[in-house]
Amino acid sequence: MPEIFKLLFGIFVLILGVPIGDFLARVTKDELKQGKKWFKLIVVLSLIGGLIGLIISNDVLMFTFFFIAIVTSRSLKKQSPSSSE
Numbered sequence: 001m002p003e004i005f006k007l008l009f010g011i012f013v014l015i016l017g018v019p020i021g022d023f024l025a026r027v028t029k030d031e032l033k034q035g036k037k038w039f040k041l042i043v044v045l046s047l048i049g050g051l052i053g054l055i056i057s058n059d060v061l062m063f064t065f066f067f068i069a070i071v072t073s074r075s076l077k078k079q080s081p082s083s084s085e
Contacts, residue, residue, distance in 0.1 A: 006059060007059070010059060010062075010063040013063065013067060014063065014066055014067055014070060017067050017070035017071045017074065018070065018074055020071050020074075021070060021071040021072070021073070021074025021075050021077075022074055022075075024071065024074075024075050025074060025075040025076075025077075028075070036076065039072050039075065039076050040076065042068065042069075042072045043069050043072045043073050043076070046065045046066070046068040046069035046072065047065070047066075047069050048065075049061065049064075049065035049068075050062050050063075050065035050066040050069060052065075053065060
């Protein structure tokens with residue numbers, strides 16, 4: 001039963017990554033423009049790390065990498081429309 005609570009807590013934290021990514025995108029517009037290719041690389045590496053954590057059944061590793069991927073990808077997604085302003 002405690003395993004379910006750990007997974008639900010992890011999912012909750014991942015969901016929090018969406019507003020955190022949106023907030024960081026608003027605050028750090030200049031950094032996103034300059035380092036867009038590096039942010040894409042971070043997303044890809046984080047997804048790979050999250051999948052490795054899933055395969056080896058390491059919840060901490062999996063949730064950490066997926067959180068990084070969510071926050072970074074939200075920042076990139078929010079940056080695209082603002083560049084046309």
